[in-house]
Amino acid sequence: MDKNMEAVAPEEKKSLNFIEQKIEADLAEGKNGGKVQTRFPPEPNGYLHIGHAKAIALDFGMAEKYGGVCNLRMDDTNPQKEDMEYVNAIKRDIEWLGFKWGNILYASDYFQQLWDLAVELIKRGKAYVDEQTAEEIAAQKGTPTQPGQNSPYRDRPVEESLKLFNEMNSGKMEPGKMVLRAKIDMASDNMHFRDPIMYRVMNMPHWRTGNTWNAYPMYDYTHGQCDYWEGVTHSLCTLEFVSHRPLYDLFVDWAKEVAGDDKPMDDNRPRQTEFNKLNLTHILLSKRNLLMLVNEGVVNGWDDPRMPTISAFRRRGYSPEGIKAFIDKIGYTKFDALNQMSLFESAVRDDLNKRAQRVSAVLNPVKLVITNFPEDAVETYTAINNPENEADGTHEIEFSRELWIERDDFMEDAPKKFFRLGPGKEVRLKNSYIVRCPEENCCKKDADGNIVEIYAELIPETKTGEANCNMKIKGKTIHWVSCKHCVEAEVRNYDRLWMVENPRDEVSNYSKEQGKNRIDIEDMRKFINPESLEIKKAYVEKWCTTKKPLDYLQFQRIGYYTPDYDSTPEHLIFNKTVGLKDNWKK
RNA sequence: GGAAGUAUGGUGUAAUGGUAGCACAACAGAUUUUGGUUCUGUUUGUCGUGGUUCGAAUCCACGUACUUCUACCA
Numbered sequence: 001m002d003k004n005m006e007a008v009a010p011e012e013k014k015s016l017n018f019i020e021q022k023i024e025a026d027l028a029e030g031k032n033g034g035k036v037q038t039r040f041p042p043e044p045n046g047y048l049h050i051g052h053a054k055a056i057a058l059d060f061g062m063a064e065k066y067g068g069v070c071n072l073r074m075d076d077t078n079p080q081k082e083d084m085e086y087v088n089a090i091k092r093d094i095e096w097l098g099f100k101w102g103n104i105l106y107a108s109d110y111f112q113q114l115w116d117l118a119v120e121l122i123k124r125g126k127a128y129v130d131e132q133t134a135e136e137i138a139a140q141k142g143t144p145t146q147p148g149q150n151s152p153y154r155d156r157p158v159e160e161s162l163k164l165f166n167e168m169n170s171g172k173m174e175p176g177k178m179v180l181r182a183k184i185d186m187a188s189d190n191m192h193f194r195d196p197i198m199y200r201v202m203n204m205p206h207w208r209t210g211n212t213w214n215a216y217p218m219y220d221y222t223h224g225q226c227d228y229w230e231g232v233t234h235s236l237c238t239l240e241f242v243s244h245r246p247l248y249d250l251f252v253d254w255a256k257e258v259a260g261d262d263k264p265m266d267d268n269r270p271r272q273t274e275f276n277k278l279n280l281t282h283i284l285l286s287k288r289n290l291l292m293l294v295n296e297g298v299v300n301g302w303d304d305p306r307m308p309t310i311s312a313f314r315r316r317g318y319s320p321e322g323i324k325a326f327i328d329k330i331g332y333t334k335f336d337a338l339n340q341m342s343l344f345e346s347a348v349r350d351d352l353n354k355r356a357q358r359v360s361a362v363l364n365p366v367k368l369v370i371t372n373f374p375e376d377a378v379e380t381y382t383a384i385n386n387p388e389n390e391a392d393g394t395h396e397i398e399f400s401r402e403l404w405i406e407r408d409d410f411m412e413d414a415p416k417k418f419f420r421l422g423p424g425k426e427v428r429l430k431n432s433y434i435v436r437c438p439e440e441n442c443c444k445k446d447a448d449g450n451i452v453e454i455y456a457e458l459i460p461e462t463k464t465g466e467a468n469c470n471m472k473i474k475g476k477t478i479h480w481v482s483c484k485h486c487v488e489a490e491v492r493n494y495d496r497l498w499m500v501e502n503p504r505d506e507v508s509n510y511s512k513e514q515g516k517n518r519i520d521i522e523d524m525r526k527f528i529n530p531e532s533l534e535i536k537k538a539y540v541e542k543w544c545t546t547k548k549p550l551d552y553l554q555f556q557r558i559g560y561y562t563p564d565y566d567s568t569p570e571h572l573i574f575n576k577t578v579g580l581k582d583n584w585k586k
Numbered sequence: 587g588g589a590a591g592u593a594u595g596g597u598g599u600a601a602u603g604g605u606a607g608c609a610c611a612a613c614a615g616a617u618u619u620u621g622g623u624u625c626u627g628u629u630u631g632u633c634g635u636g637g638u639u640c641g642a643a644u645c646c647a648c649g650u651a652c653u654u655c656u657a658c659c660a
Contacts, residue, residue, distance in 0.1 A: 014600095015599095015600055015601075017599095021602090041660090042660095043659085043660050045659090045660085075660065077659095077660080078659065078660075080659090081659075081660090133658095134657085134658055137658080138656080138657085141656060142656075143587095143588085143656050144587090144588055144589065144655065144656060145587045145588040145589090145656095146587085146588085146656095147588095148656090175658080176658065178658095179658055188589090189588060189589040189590085189655095190589070190590080190655075191589090191655055191656050192655075194656085197657090197658055199658085200658035201658080202658085216658095218657095218658075218659085218660090219659070219660045220660095222660095223660090239591075239592090239653080239654070240653090240654060240655085241654095241660095242590065242591060242654070242655085243589080243590060243591090243654065243655045244655090245590095274591090276592095281597090329598075329599080329609065329610080330598060330599075331598075331599055331600090333592090333598090333599075334591065334592060335592060335593070335598090335599090335653095336591095336592070336652070336653050336654090337597085337598060337599090338597080338598090339597075339598060339610095340596090340597050340598075340610070340611075342597085342610060342611060343597075343598070343609080343610045343611085344610095345610095346609085346610055346611090347610090349622090349623095350623095353622075353623060358620075387620085387622095387623080388623070417621095419621075420621090428619050429619090430619060430620070431619070432619090434619095464619075469619090476619090476620085476621060477618090477619045477620065477621095478620090479620070554620085554622085556620050556622080557620045557621080557622070558620090559622095580620075580621090580622050580623095581621095581622065581623095582621070582622090583621055583622085584621040585621095
């Protein structure tokens with residue numbers, strides 16, 4: 001009678017990560033009215049990459065899990081770097097990953113509010129206009145181990161600051177001439193508290209607000225207040241912002257005070273929580289360095305399948321589900337981890353195995369002649385599209401006397417554990433006959449000794465359902481395409497772009513050794529794999545011409561592939577997503 | 587010389603004072619008309635030294651190592 005109880009699988013308990021624990025604790029305490037709201041705040045100055053995907057999965061994931069919204073908020077406080085083009089790319093990438101935002105907002109929506117708050121802070125003696133140069137301010141700032149010094153302008157009259165602040169935005173003030181700073185503590189251990197800059201003069205139109213503003217707010221002065229005004233409860237960001245948190249909290253406190261928010265200081269406010277950035281072996285995520293790869297033509301654009309951008313991953317044939325499964329596996333902690341590419345690939349393969357339709361493609365062809373099959377005969381077989389998913393159906397393939405098989409599937413002098421073709425050896429041709437090579441004269445060679453043709457005889461009645469179909473042989477099953485019925489295709493095989501495990505550190509260390517203070521393209525070339533792209537001609541079965549870009553395919557026994565954007569039925573192009581796991585060693 | 591954060595097998599991550607578990611990787615075997623998938627098994631770990639406790643990966647102290655912080659970037 002206990003058997004029934006055992007049969008019920010226990011609900012798999014997944015432990016909560018530290019952020020989920022914190023959210024649940026906040027919820028239990030009734031903070032922010034028991035609500036969860038998040039935001040994903042990209043700066044629209046470049047393409048999203050796999051590191052952003054980790055943040056996206058958390059920001060949107062937490063809102064979804066706890067019944068709140070996640071807004072998409074463009075962090076557009078620096079008109080010098082940002083552009084509309086990126087906004088669209090960012091939206092497309094998030095949608096492709098399968099997330100939905102509540103509203104699309106912009107930091108620039110808050111420019112007026114931020115300005116008004118700044119004016120009020122000046123009036124309250126919490127901010128002042130500093131007329132020193134950037135160099136002077138930097139020199140005064142001190143170092144982490146030495147306190148800074150107060151600016152001579154720190155205690156200037158409120159009216160003076162107010163007047164100058166207005167001039168900063170007039171369009172007539174020379175950029176760099178003056179800045180608005182918060183009056184906090186020049187001796188603080190936290191460098192961000194040493195009178196941080198709130199506003200700088202740029203005299204530059206903003207792609208959204210036009211010529212309305214000439215002075216623009218800084219990130220630190222912007223982020224917390226936007227979160228607060230928007231109703232964000234949990235502001236999730238990466239670990240390098242830990243030391244910004246006290247400043248984030250301070251500006252939120254000030255905004256609450258000025259707003260006359262009578263809720264207690266520790267309630268009705270956003271809380272910043274930091275998690276570890278994604279870091280993967282053999283990839284590099286620095287935006288500046290990726291830009292260099294594009295500009296120097298090391299790769300063919302931001303969505304070159306060797307790039308770590310979301311758009312490149314899409315083009316390469318990784319699935320959103322596979323990417324998300326990987327992110328789920330690595331988790332969110334406070335440890336500066338370096339994740340292995342093998343974990344990513346295993347997550348992707350696991351997903352693709354369920355989705356990809358199986359086709360035959362021969363990448364390194366050599367001709368196999370079935371000597372006892374008539375010249376002009378053709379047989380048609382039914383091939384299963386995906387053994388992992390019966391609903392995917394079947395398609396037809398054709399067989400004839402001359403076939404292309406992989407060069408690797410034949411060896412004259414084979415090691416003991418080689419279970420493919422060779423003198424006197426038998427293999428199963430996938431979906432077709434078992435064939436046997438003769439002991440003697442099993443292949444023809446050219447003058448240089450290269451094999452140009454292999455000969456084999458089919459063994460009758462060995463096809464599916466026939467009398468000898470269950471015949472046991474030592475050989476494996478190999479794939480093939482019929483010479484007369486296949487089509488030619490361009491195949492782009494990608495290998496890792498970086499030859500070292502941790503290009504982030506290796507490139508930067510090398511650059512320093514060269515006495516440079518900035519990484520340049522030559523530093524990077526030192527570690528770039530010169531053979532990261534291999535373009536080759538291949539023979540694929542005809543059914544492949546029906547496949548659309550980004551369809552998930554498996555070239556049987558080789559790997560996962562997807563048609564490129566530029567692929568057409570007349571000129572097929574396939575990108576390699578990832579190889580199949582290969583357990584065969586010599 | 588300061589401050590903040592972090593430390594669990596090769597890698598990543600659980601265990602929230604009470605049996606150190608999971609995944610990837612590696613290795614071995616079974617199944618297989620993909621050397622894929624699936625299944626089974628094996629190997630490998632709490633940074634160090636003290637302390638508190640019946641009991642410590644977990645709490646405390648002191649070390650050590652790594653990360654971050656000195657942009658008019660975000």
